[in-house]
Amino acid sequence: MNRAILFDLDGVLIDSMRCHARTWQEAIKTQLNIEIPEEYFLINEGRNSKDLLVAVIKEHQIDAEDDIWQKVSDYRDHLFLEAFTPRLVNGAKELVHLLHGFGYRLGVATGSTQQVVEELLSKTGIRDYFSALVTSEDVQFSKPHPQPYQLLLQQLQVRPEQALVIENAPLGIESAIAANLICLAVTTTNSHEVLADASLVFPNLSGIGKFLKKELEKTMGNGAWSFKSLFEVRHAS
Structure with missing residues (x-):
């Protein structure tokens, strides 16, 4: 898959x-x-x-x-x-464990440096869930340019319609959309209004986990399936 x-x-x-x-x-x-x-x-x-x-x-x-x-x-x-004492956002470990268990390929695209990213993921115990990382050293253009997510797609060997982004900031949402990706947002640091360009906005990661679990179970084995098929319009509220 x-x-x-x-x-x-x-x-x-x-x-x-x-x-x-x-x-x-x-x-x-x-x-x-x-x-x-x-x-x-x-x-x-x-x-x-x-x-x-x-x-x-x-x-x-x-x-x-x-x-x-x-x-x-x-x-x-x-x-x-x-x-900083490394700590996860509430529900983060449960979400990556759930998605990894369902067979999703997981990746990170961030403006942080490689040193910071590796230290944070390792100290919080979730580094092994991720197959690919794109950091500030890997790109010429940072978000809102699409390059970080485009490079991550290449590393994970998936097409845009086979992938979905989870973001919490407007520049990240803009980057995802520019890379032709569906983007979900979580209101951990910015308001719903600031994140309104995302396809769906959730108050927490557990809500995203329930949504993705339900959609994966409904479409298991469907070779024609794509994330974009979940949304009638690109910027659904």
């Missing part, structure tokens, strides 16, 4: 977005003397460090060296790994 579920990492699997936001705030304040509200990082989740920092520097018209983003990013990663 060639069916895959493609996950964002932070805020979908790992309960880390608040810590990401706080450590980004501290790093940018320390290195660039700029104060950024927490909401900025929640809305812009999915961008890699370079894209995020270049945007911040441009928006605040800071005269900085070309490689300052790397210095700030490295400092931020250090702060994050020191401050």
Whole structure:
């Protein structure tokens, strides 16, 4: 069975977005003397460090060296790994266990670095469920560009109609749609209204698990089946 579920990492699997936001705030304040509200990082989740920092520097018209983003990013990663105690979003382990047991191929596409991703997945005990990872080092363009999910499809050897994305941020949803993928969203860090472009929005991961379990059981053995057949319109509410 060639069916895959493609996950964002932070805020979908790992309960880390608040810590990401706080450590980004501290790093940018320390290195660039700029104060950024927490909401900025929640809305812009999915961008890699370079894209995020270049945007911040441009928006605040800071005269900085070309490689300052790397210095700030490295400092931020250090702060994050020191401050964060890895923990899963409620229902994450149950969901990946359920989907893996049903034969779904699982992958992650994230704007985080390889080091951070491997450490978080390993320490939370779910690394072995995932056949493919796409991190910030693997792509030229970060979300909302489709490249992260396009590359993940290639690694998992599935077509867009055979895969579905689970996201929690608008840039990730935009990336999934641009890659011609159906996207479900979960309101762990952003409101239903912010995530309205997803095909369906759920309040938690257990709801997504029940939905996918039901659909898989109904369509078992159906060779013509596709995720897109579940939705009459692309952006159903």
